[in-house]
Amino acid sequence: MKFHLLIFLLLSTTSFGLTAQQNDSIPKRILFTQAVKSDAPQIDGNISDACWEQVEWSGNYQQFEPYNSEAPTQETKLKILYDAKNLYIAYRCYDDEPDKIERRMSRRDGFPGDWIEINIDSYHDLRSAFSFTISASGVKGDEFISNDGNNWDSNWNPIWHAKTQVDEEGWTAEIKIPLSQLRFGEAEEYVWGIQSTRRYFRKEERDTWQPIRLNEPGWVSRFGELHGIKDIKQQRQVEIQPYISAQRASFTAEEGNPFATGSDARITAGLDGRIGVTSDLTLDFTVNPDFGQVEADPGALNLNGFQIFFSERRPFFIENRNIFNYSITEAEAGGNFNSDGLFYSRRIGGAPHRRIHSDPDENYFVDRPDNTTILGAAKFSGKTENGLSIGILESITQREMATIDILGERTQEVVEPLTNFFVGRVQQDFRGGNTVVGGMLTAVNRDLNNDPELAFLHESAYSGGLDLVHRWKDNQWVFTGKMLWSRVNGSTEAIQSTQEAFEHLFQRPDAEHLEIDTTANSLMGTGGTFKIANYGGDWIFETGMTWRSPELELNDIGFLVNTDELNYFFWGARRWTKPNNTFRRFQWNYNHWSRWDFSGKNLYRAVNTNSHQQWANFWSSGCGITYENLDISKNALRGGPLLRRPNGFGINAYLNTDSRKKVQFGLNTFQGLSQNNIVRVQSYGGYIQLQPTNAMSVNISPSFDRYQRQEQYVTQLEFEGDKRYINARVDQQTISLTVRLNYNITPDLTIQYYGQPFISRGRYQDFNKTTTTPLGKTFEDRFTLFEAITYDSENEEYSVDDNDDRAFDYSFGNPDFNFIQFRSNLVLRWEYVPGSELFLVWSQGANASGDPNRGLTRSLSENLFGDNARNVFLVKATYRFLR
Template sequence: MQKTLFTLFAMCAFFSTKAQDSIAPVPKFVYTTKPIKGNNAPIIDGTLNDHAWGLVDWSEAFVEREPDENTPPSEQSKFKILYDDKFLYVAYRCYDSEPDKIERRLSRRDDFAGDRIAIIIDSYHDKRTAFSFTTTAAGVKGDEFVSENGNNFDDSWNPIWYTASNIDSQGWTAEAKIPFSQLKFGKAKEQIWGLQVTRLFFRAQERSVWQRVPQDLSGFVSEFGELHGLIDIEPQKQLEIQPFVVKQYDTYPAEEGNPFRDGSDFRLNGGLDAKIGITNDLTLDLTVNPDFGQVEADPGAIALDGFQIFFREQRPFFVENKNIFDYEFANGNDNVFYSRRIGRNPQGFPNLDAGEFANVPNNTAILGAAKFSGKTKNGWSIGLLESVTGKVYAEVDSNGDRREELVEPFTNYLVGRLQKDFNERNSFVGGIFTATNRKLEGNLDFLHEAAYTGGLDFRHSWQNRNYYIEGNIVTSHVTGSPEAILRTQQSLAHLFQRTDATHVEVDPTRTSLTGTGGKLNFGKSGGGNWRFETGGFWRSPELELNDVGFLRQADDIRQFANLQYLFLKPTKLLRTASLTLGQSSAFDFEGNYNRVQYDFRGFINYANNWFTEGGATHKPRIFLNTILRGGPRWRFNEENFFFVFAGTDRSKKFNATIGYVNSQAQQDNFSLVRYVLRTRYQPFDAFSLSLNFEYEENPSKTQYITERDFLGTPRYILGEIDQRTFSTTLRFNYSINPNLSIQYYGQPFISRGTYTNFNFVNNAAAEDLNERISLYSANQISQSTDNTFLIDEDLDSVTDYEFNDPDFSFVQFRSNLVVRWEYIPGSEVFLVWSQGVTGFGDPSDSLGRSLDNQILGQKRDNTFLLKATYRFIL
């Protein structure tokens, strides 16, 4: 199979290279703007009756990009551009022969709902990055920082600018006013910027563009037209200061005898955010005592495999410009920088005696943080982040006597990122450096005292950016007490104590670890219908990133290959489609061949804009080093996996997606069945509602429970689990106007697991499940009155070992109701009501009964928060 894939890749590379030679270059469009004389700037009201617009001509002749590339669009568009000393002005005319059908959907900023048009400006003219400003027919703003030549649109960027729209008998019009201070450009007599204008004709889901970009090209920003005529404009340095104040009131069920849980708390807090333009290209962001109370709660999740759960960053300070600091060096979520480590939950625990109570803060206080970032006109991307978190103490009460115990030390985090474009912006090289330093005191010697990582990355593209090779390397070094380094060696990510591993060993005297990781990929990303990618990555056993990065598992070597065919031209039946074939394999540093799998994926977007996607995976070989938590390498049975999802037209006011996922292993070793239903309804322009359901059954005959000693030999105890999980996510958004909205998020989450047929590992690598495990007989296992299982394995009427009943029922509810008012551009008021409850139900209850008893029938924690900010532009 692998030989066949290699042959296919070689053939596709050959034929696609030949096809590329015949593609004719697309002529570049140029728009020449003119300056506004005197005080005649247009008033931004959405109508185009200002005299200033007569200074320049319309640019039109848009061409369709999706679905039928290089054809006339159903409705034409045109635009004009003017400027003065401080602002760029844009006028749009979007024709529509049926103006009563224009979708004027109100939404919050960056929701991109309904008919819309955007100007995208590559003011660096680096042909890789750009600034996008979108106006909808309802006058809602959308703004994004574009990077990776159009492969990444980051809507966390929130500049200050102005826009308005208006509907008339010819369609709709819009105006935009963009301060030069929100763009980045160098000094020059005449600025030459990359320019693109793109419109979405919503009811047909048709996208048209001013500058044609063929669908088979790998780039987007690199293919822009040009904006000329910007004469003697001066770069504008930003200086914005945004203080805030927060009032918070918490209520919760009182706990008898606990002085820290008397039923309510009140807090008053304040802080400051600032944005300072050091140069026109580089910006310094500062935050002092930041508050993220308006941020949506994390979704419910439970992981029986013991690994940490990755949650996406939602805090505004860290989200903005996050693309500059990203360094995904392997696959999945592995990253040298994971900002959720800053301000994390305290890692220590107070030592409590009987009758004592503790008040442990939920998060570590961020005393201050600074972020210096941007990109210079000559191709340097720069990011430097410095953050300090303070000591966190748990307050302990012992019959009225109070003491404090340190649970998180004073910590400094530093992240530096650098990239340089060259070769006419077709290539870059870069690097990253991170440092975590803790001032350890008290009982916190189990933490690393210091952690450092460094990395180098590169990407080179050629033949009109259709082919590329990219790679990176990472090295890490952590230091600490023997206790801290021993804890790292034995953690689930490393497991140096594995009983069958000869290439690693636990050394309790070590005070440091140094490891490496990296990847190398080669592929074809444009030109014709074929795409491919092949490469590999590694993570050495000693690699450790989890002080300020994210690493799920070390000691891993992977190889992968993917081949894809794209249907770029629509037919009577479909708008677009793709087929993907993949193969991957995995090894560890001892040379064990741990996994091979073969994948097929397909996607179809039909002519009526409905869609279907599906795929299948065959895994004939599955070995994992982590299942037995330090025991021998474990084998799973051969697995076959498939999924199928189908959905209606997402442009309709009601749309839905249904999905089914099924995975089955031979001998019923394990299985997974998941049902998904996602719905979205917008009954009128100002209101949208989404409701998502997921139900999952995940039984396994060999779910790990614990390890016990039997006659001097480790005994790995497993059980047959019946795990069922249900979650519902409800969201609604009501927009009173583009600057005032009400949003709600709520999610009940229930996961229940019950165990039967307890067994122990007999031969972890056996192919036959019946040889791999041995079931306890009825005479070997009994249950005590305190729900403890007693094991008499050698049947001598003496208990050899015991373990607790592993049955569980985890129940969680999280919700946020937020009223957001941007009363002037950049200044906001948030009114927040958050509710939550987390607990453990009766595993014998059904999911429905757990929902009723543990969520609907419980008193919940409530948080009421009022936050006000004011943005001073100096």
């Protein structure tokens, strides 16, 4: 491979960032606090408690945006006190028109209306912090900040207390944060980093206590300092949260199916807990976790064969997930490789790998679990005062069995083995966090128990990586390097299946650098990323390369889209952040990409430019155009030879109205078109956001997508000793509508509704076969249309006369489809005491296959609330014991 060319591209593009502005550092402000000398303040929003007189107000907030470093529209002040157990904060947010203070409500972490927050870097590592936000309406928000402000995790849910009041001068707030919810080391006197931000809603203004320039890289490293905390002891947190859940499901009974009687019920119990091993390291654990109140995944169906990435929604795996993150690339330019990572928590507790289906015609019925049961899981995580970040996760999932009923006689067959998952992550800060060195190790071990039915699974899978982040020039310049490896072990059947899987395709006839080893019982591969960036000033850029060797395999516990590729990427931008009469802010971006396989063949080239702006009237918009001038796919024929795809353009645009208004809407579209109309993609989406009252919000988001391709893969088969790769013209149309409703009875008592009907229909015609020149320049060079093809509607089968001898040579099934899905849940959530919750849940789901020849809306209306709907009613109660 011509690696010298890649190195030249990488180094030459760094000059793009040399014009980045170099700013002198802004002096850090210092706020002094004292220990409470009398009674602690009562947390009621009234800041008249005598103890608040011990310390002076600290004000002089400055605008962060829109007019950076200028005086704020309204003045803000804060005070901080502490005692042996808690940190206390008081705010005075002045407002000349208190009747116009926006007191919208939302569920926790909604950040509605006017709000104020404090960020506390109690580690004082200049990299991470704990954020506590309180809105004028009393809604709490909390986030864990990591990577110097590049990651804000709102799934961190500590126990703390806050109240607000509105008066003739504006509004006030009081906060009590137990020290057990923070992490800090041992010291005689502490210095913590702090930052406070106020949102002044009417002007969409952000004011900060510690001034910070808008284009500076980093956030936590720019905090001011809190001085004066003495003689406090490390708080070893102990939290136990048992739960009990009662669930009843109702559905349509199926005649003859003993497993579909129309209803079932169950009661479960479990336990979540957290123990502070030290003040900065905690052990989280769960026994028989229940995720019945978790929102369902959105509908998705694609035809390209690649895996679909779904975000994690289960609380145990969400909290502290930043510690376990090992995303391989994270390129600003984007790309399919951006979703690759060593740890993808959705692998734990997923659907069983072995699939056994019912056959009612043969009186063969199967009761198969939808998901693998998580028997237990534990996480040991935290960060020491010396800058060592540690994360260890261990989980065990149950051996799952399917029950098979044949005319009343029942047997059981294994569908998933007992499995142990392990993840270990360490990172060490140097140079005050400007250099971070880390590593990760994952392991999956399955007890296959000599079950021949599970021989297709890996018996064990291991992966690991080393990573380095180095920042210099006041954090403006960043170098990132990651190198990783994987090894999977199993039967020769399992390893051959991996070599032939969609992500690898060793069987490709034109891949001379690849060869299937039918005797191998292990497979080992590598991958990595190197990139350099400048994020400071008006001109910024990032460029680098990332690779996946053909043998790399991460999908036992990680997420891997593709292998056998080396990608080069570049992203650059110019930012205008000072408002004028037209824009509040404006940004222009440029990207380009190129890809090679490990034989050195160039597979892909594309360039893109786009812009994003917020207008003076608070509307926002953006548009972009991408040109692909080379696209050769090694996956399109599912193990067949490389296939040239046509060059083409893609255009995207969006428009959003003022987010402060009680009626908002947004529109977006993507239009893709290739040469000679071989491929056409149309996508339309939008939303309308309604705020009829402060307590209620409604969001309705429809979308319509149409995907047309003349060369869509259908199937492959043998004929006269050769492979036939069958393709067709496909017309796929997809409609979805997502509805969300939130109603706050109080800040701690909410009703939430989510619903999404989804339908995707695909119809195929103009069937063809790939020629012996799949890299030809024209469609006719690459494909030959079938002239002698007939369709048997009774058997739903196409038959083809391939050699013009007036006899059918082979046949294949009708690939048309019409998939209909409906998912919804209605949740009443009551946090009756901080950290303890009651859930009342009604969820409804339905899947159906409709007639592909019917219209989309008709198919949707006929199947949306059909007889196959499943209703689940659930009551779940938790109680959080805190010591």
